[in-house]
Amino acid sequence: MPTPHRFVADGTVIRLARMLRFAGYDVEVVPDPGQAYRAAVREGRTLLTRNRRRFLNRPGVFVLPSEDLDDQLVRVLARFPQEIQPGQRCVMCNAELQPATPQEVRGEVPLYVYLTARTFHRCPRCGRITWPGTHVTRMFARLHRALHSARPSGSGSRS
Ligand SMILES: [Zn+2]
Structure with missing residues (x-):
């Protein structure tokens, strides 16, 4: 597998940034386009943006044509x-999650989640606790669809 890429997303593609993080991609968000570009250059990251007029043909920038x-x-x-x-x-927030046991998150998640979920993760940066649930299931479905479409054999019908 190729080495992981690192990205900065500006304010035009924040939902994309969250989906990419869910897939495991390293994506920092800097809402202001100018600051985002400077951060990308400074840290050797690729800038993701919808800001076509400003960034078209700029090296190190990947412009998304669709919203x-x-x-x-x-x-x-x-x-x-x-x-x-x-x-x-x-x-x-893009930090790598750390596994947590049900005992460790007791009192911090709803009781029914504590009683039913078996795997938890905690974010060391923002403290957010995650578990397999409806939201994650939806993101999985979306990611699965996208991966299927992104395969070379499945890209023929896209314009
Ligand atoms: Zn976090």
């Missing part, structure tokens, strides 16, 4: 393939 999240996801997965590790990274 459709599924389309954006497919384009990034196809252009920057890497090992997909769903649920290993905090979708809100």
Whole structure:
């Protein structure tokens, strides 16, 4: 597998950034386009943006032509393939999640979740606790669809 790419997303593609983090991609968010570009250059990251007029043909920038999240996801997965590790990274702040036992999160998650979920993760940066649930299931479904479309054999019908 290719080495993981690192990205900065500006404010135009925040939902894409969250989906990519869910897939395991390293994506920092810097809402201001100018600051995002400078951060990307400074840290050797690729800038993800919808800001076509400002960044078209700028090296180190990947411009997304569509505002459709599924389309954006497919384009990034196809252009920057890497090992997909769903649920290993905090979708809100990009830190790598750490496993936590049910005992460790007791009192911090709803009782029914504590009683039914078996695997938990905690974000060391923002403290967010995650577990397999409806939200994650939806993200899995979206990621699965995108991965299917991003495969070279499945890309023929897309314009
Ligand atoms: Zn976090």
